[in-house]
Amino acid sequence: MxxxxxxxxxxxxxxxxxxxxxxxxxxxxxxxxxxxxxxxxxxxxxxxxxxxxxxxxxxxxxxxxxxxxxxxxxxxxxxxxxxxxxxxxxxxxxxxxxxxxxxxxxxxxxxxxxxxxxxxxxxxxxxxxxxxxxxxxxxxxxxxxxxxxGPTDPKQLSKQEKQQQRKEKTRSKGPSESGRDRGAPRSKQDPSASSGAEGDVSSEREP
Missing domain, CATH: 3.50.80.10 (D-tyrosyl-tRNA(Tyr) deacylase)
Structure with missing residues (x-):
């Protein structure tokens, strides 16, 4: 809309x-x-x-x-x-x-x-x-x-699909991380936690 x-x-x-x-x-x-x-x-x-x-x-x-x-x-x-x-x-x-x-x-x-x-x-x-x-x-x-x-423009759809594929690859790497990586505290936010909807900060902070 x-x-x-x-x-x-x-x-x-x-x-x-x-x-x-x-x-x-x-x-x-x-x-x-x-x-x-x-x-x-x-x-x-x-x-x-x-x-x-x-x-x-x-x-x-x-x-x-x-x-x-x-x-x-x-x-x-x-x-x-x-x-x-x-x-x-x-x-x-x-x-x-x-x-x-x-x-x-x-x-x-x-x-x-x-x-x-x-x-x-x-x-x-x-x-x-x-x-x-x-x-x-x-x-x-x-x-x-x-x-x-979700966007209906073909170019935007393609971009969204590629972003989703990257997120899925990031998630799939979780079990294969080394013990050092798994045990180390994560100082940065997981990239897979980001989405277009979450980008609308105003909608989270106010009505």
Whole structure:
């Protein structure tokens, strides 16, 4: 799952010339759901969006407060084009979740966000409609989020497979270590203990 999170002074969604939703200061979130996304991806994205420290505190110190801590609004817009893969110059969207599955999945994300925050502070556009999204970016501040699921890009998949193979080789060498190596205290962290998910330090230290 991918999301483009923008800090805004105001944002709104118009469909057919009629405004369907709007917010004042807060976040506008463009959300792209992939065909491989699960509830775990949704939970990660909800947690990150609501806890990103993109706002100043009461004394003006930057990057100190989240949208929830400042009691600001969130406008979510379903954006399947974030799952675009270019074939030459032509966009291809086969990685995006089909609309009939994406709509209830997107709805569940909104409900989770409302449950975690305040229902009246979470607004959204109109799923599947041709929308005009009006964003007044504040800063500008824009953050690109990707849930920590396995990559679908072939090059990234190949890289991940090679990393996994190296980890397995490292583990398999354990029994063949010399007695001196086995008995010596390990001063360095085992390389096999590192993973992409653990690289997200912020998710371990804070919500």
């Amino acid at each position: 991918r999301a483009v999170v923008q800090r805004v002074t105001k944002a709104s969604v118009t469909v057919g010339g009629e405004q369907v939703s709007s917010i004042g200061r807060g976040l506008c979130v463009l959300l792209g759901i992939s065909a491989e996304d699960t509830q775990k991806d949704a939970e990660y994205m909800v947690r990150k969006v609501l806890n990103l420290r993109l706002f100043e505190d009461e004394s003006g110190r930057a990057w100190s407060k989240s949208v929830m801590e400042r009691d600001f609004e969130v406008l979510c817009v379903s954006q399947f084009t974030l799952q675009c893969v270019l074939k030459g110059n032509k966009p291809d969207f086969h990685l995006a979740m089909p609309a009939e599955l994406a709509q209830p999945f997107y709805g569940s994300i909104l409900e989770n966000m409302r449950s975690a925050y305040k229902p009246e502070m979470i607004k959204d556009g109109e799923f599947g409609a041709f929308m005009q999204v009006h964003i007044q970016n504040d800063g500008p501040v824009t953050v690109d989020l990707t849930s920590p699921a």
